[in-house]
Amino acid sequence: MMAHLPFLPVLIPLVTAVLLLVAAKADIEVKRGISALALGILVTAALAQLIVADDGSVRVYRLGDWPAPYGIVLVLDRLAALMVALTSVLAMPVFLAATSGTDSRGPHFHAFLQFQLMGLNGAFLTGDLFNLFVFFEILLLASYGLLVHGGGLQRARAGIAYVVLNLTGSALFLIALGLLYGLLGTLNMADFGVALQKVAPEDQGVVAVMCALLVTVFLLKAAVLPIGFWLPQVYTAATLPVAALFVIMTKVGVYALLRVTTIGLMAAPFTADLLQPWLTWLALGTIAVGAMGMLAASSLGLVVANLVLVSGGTLLLAVAEPGAQSIAAALYYLVQTTLVTAALFLLADALARQRGDAEDQLAAGPPLQNYTFLGLMFLVFGVAACGAPPLSGFIGKIMVMQAMEGSVHPALIWTALIVSGFVAALVLARAASVFFWEPGAPGIAVKPVVAYVPAPGLMLAMILLTAGIVAVSAAAAPVASYTRAAAEQILARDAYVSAVIGDPAAVQREKRP
Amino acid sequence: MELLVSVALGVLTASGVYLILRPTTFSVVLGLTLLSYAVNGLIFFGGRLKAGAPPLSVPGLANQTDPLPQALVLTAIVIGFGMTAYLLAVALKAKSESGTDHVDAGETR
Numbered sequence: 001m002m003a004h005l006p007f008l009p010v011l012i013p014l015v016t017a018v019l020l021l022v023a024a025k026a027d028i029e030v031k032r033g034i035s036a037l038a039l040g041i042l043v044t045a046a047l048a049q050l051i052v053a054d055d056g057s058v059r060v061y062r063l064g065d066w067p068a069p070y071g072i073v074l075v076l077d078r079l080a081a082l083m084v085a086l087t088s089v090l091a092m093p094v095f096l097a098a099t100s101g102t103d104s105r106g107p108h109f110h111a112f113l114q115f116q117l118m119g120l121n122g123a124f125l126t127g128d129l130f131n132l133f134v135f136f137e138i139l140l141l142a143s144y145g146l147l148v149h150g151g152g153l154q155r156a157r158a159g160i161a162y163v164v165l166n167l168t169g170s171a172l173f174l175i176a177l178g179l180l181y182g183l184l185g186t187l188n189m190a191d192f193g194v195a196l197q198k199v200a201p202e203d204q205g206v207v208a209v210m211c212a213l214l215v216t217v218f219l220l221k222a223a224v225l226p227i228g229f230w231l232p233q234v235y236t237a238a239t240l241p242v243a244a245l246f247v248i249m250t251k252v253g254v255y256a257l258l259r260v261t262t263i264g265l266m267a268a269p270f271t272a273d274l275l276q277p278w279l280t281w282l283a284l285g286t287i288a289v290g291a292m293g294m295l296a297a298s299s300l301g302l303v304v305a306n307l308v309l310v311s312g313g314t315l316l317l318a319v320a321e322p323g324a325q326s327i328a329a330a331l332y333y334l335v336q337t338t339l340v341t342a343a344l345f346l347l348a349d350a351l352a353r354q355r356g357d358a359e360d361q362l363a364a365g366p367p368l369q370n371y372t373f374l375g376l377m378f379l380v381f382g383v384a385a386c387g388a389p390p391l392s393g394f395i396g397k398i399m400v401m402q403a404m405e406g407s408v409h410p411a412l413i414w415t416a417l418i419v420s421g422f423v424a425a426l427v428l429a430r431a432a433s434v435f436f437w438e439p440g441a442p443g444i445a446v447k448p449v450v451a452y453v454p455a456p457g458l459m460l461a462m463i464l465l466t467a468g469i470v471a472v473s474a475a476a477a478p479v480a481s482y483t484r485a486a487a488e489q490i491l492a493r494d495a496y497v498s499a500v501i502g503d504p505a506a507v508q509r510e511k512r513p
Numbered sequence: 514m515e516l517l518v519s520v521a522l523g524v525l526t527a528s529g530v531y532l533i534l535r536p537t538t539f540s541v542v543l544g545l546t547l548l549s550y551a552v553n554g555l556i557f558f559g560g561r562l563k564a565g566a567p568p569l570s571v572p573g574l575a576n577q578t579d580p581l582p583q584a585l586v587l588t589a590i591v592i593g594f595g596m597t598a599y600l601l602a603v604a605l606k607a608k609s610e611s612g613t614d615h616v617d618a619g620e621t622r
Contacts, residue, residue, distance in 0.1 A: 130585055130588070134588065134592070137592045137596070140596075141595065141596065141599065144599055144603070148603060148606075152610075153607065153610045153611055156603055156606050156607035156610060157607055157611075157616075159603045159607075160538060160600070160603055160604055160607055160616065161616075163596070163599065163600045163603060164533070164541055164545065164600065167545050167549075167593075167596050167597075167600065168533065168545070168548070170592075170593075170596070171545075171548050171549060171552045174552045174553075174555075174556060174589055175552055175555055177556070177585070178552070178555045178556035178559040178582070178585070179555070179559055181556075181559055181560075181581065181582065181585070182559030182560065182561070182582075
């Protein structure tokens with residue numbers, strides 16, 4: 001069983017999704033039961049991976065037992081384990097929140113959710129670039145289904161734009177992979193770095209362009225400035241529990257960029273500085289656009305979608321200048337920002353349920369029913385989101401700022417991080433006063449109260465995420481030391497290469513024309 | 514032969530990009546189809562052009578072609594086909610709800 005551990009986070013959702021498709025006509029309670037059971041097993045497997053991977057060795061799982069670089073491998077190291085664990089843990093509150101009504105608006109919600117988890121976990125675990133493409137497509141196809149779940153013209157329109165954009169992105173991905181295979185003769189990630197070192201000088205230009213194309217595709221997924229404008233529209237068109245799950249999808253882009261940079265691009269001198277100096281500027285621009293988007297947003301969902309842009313920009317600041325400290329800081333920030341933004345999406349859902357036609361718009365609405373609970377949640381998530389002490393947002397931001405001390409433009413980066421935090425605080429404080437204070441304030445017309453439908457799943461989901469955020473804040477030292485170890489592990493290229501393909505010189509290679 | 518293939522792929526890509534930028538969903542779908550043809554061709558020809566060589570790895574056989582791009586292109590074709598089918602389904606749904614095929618249909622300003 002332990003030998004198959006790296007494959008379980010892909011296998012469990014796959015089997016569950018197929019079961020759910022077979023049971024498509026079954027009662028929603030049955031589907032929820034199957035999905036919940038599978039999630040429980042998945043979280044257990046993901047946490048087991050997290051513990052197993054902490055011994056520092058790189059575990060390789062050969063699919064079909066073909067040795068790399070000829071066969072496809074899954075690779076379990078600390079970074080992959082961390083991302084899989086985050087995805088699986090995030091899936092629980094998303095599932096709970098969806099059981100409060102969202103999942104019964106269409107027949108296949110839970111099947112799509114499981115396929116999405118399969119694609120996400122596969123993308124984090126795979127050690128092969130083409131296999132990464134395949135898992136990207138699986139998670140995208142599931143996300144298309146989840147996005148239009150619930151119906152309506154706005155969702156269909158956002159769906160078309162999203163599908164077209166991602167199909168174009170996939171075409172670019174395939175162009176890069178096709179030419180890289182043609183030039184390097186390998187698509188295995190470990191072998192990719194080795195092959196980059198042997199590229200003949202006359203081919204280096206083409207190879208560098210193809211690597212840049214690959215980076216572009218990952219930046220499209222991570223929603224960076226010139227190609228990130230799709231994000232707010234798509235995230236606000238989706239139902240809010242789905243938007244909470246989509247938060248992890250931009251992180252897949254960041255992860256893929258980090259993995260390909262550390263294992264591949266940094267191995268050869270002519271690709272090592274491919275990301276500099278432009279990525280820092282794009283990341284800063286993304287933070288600026290996200291901050292402006294937050295100020296202009298008309299609904300809480302849109303505020304949070306722009307917050308996702310800001311956090312993506314913050315992560316890329318660290319990835320642009322990869323070092324042990326900056327990657328460690330980025331990974332800690334990634335974990336906490338994923339939990340916090342997902343929590344805010346769920347909170348927006350909870351608020352929208354009690355405000356009738358006003359939904360989560362930042363406009364006067366009916367008074368809330370259980371405002372003590374919701375207000376408390378808003379306080380916790382808001383403090384964590386804008387990076388105020390004592391919660392994880394503050395710790396994450398401090399870590400990123402410390403790591404950026406030796407970067408090219410520390411003053412600029414610090415300013416961007418602090419100002420975007422202030423903007424988030426301002427916008428969230430304004431939203432809180434609209435939601436919680438204005439309905440009862442003197443001089444404002446009282447709107448009729450919307451009938452309150454209890455949503456126990458959604459409440460439980462928010463409590464779980466609060467517990468997660470508090471845990472990441474209170475256990476900041478162990479989490480940070482894990483991310484530090486993960487950062488050092490992915491920077492130690494040779495250990496990864498020897499675990500996956502053994503001695504690179506001993507690999508038999510065909511002669512290419 | 515190389516020149517002919519390159520020009521064909523270039524024309525396919527250019528037509529695909531032009532169609533993707535058109536304002537009706539139907540042209541966008543056609544454009545994506547052309548683009549995916551071009552990409553599939555590119556992957557296939559990335560394994561080098563060789564006539565009369567089997568895509569097999571047989572020890573001692575001198576004239577053979579790389580089988581991997583053929584496997585890759587097969588995967589890419591299947592995925593591209595599925596995605597296009599899904600896109601058509603969503604586009605039809607949007608058309609039936611808004612009554613027009615324009616990409617900005619139902620935009621509220």
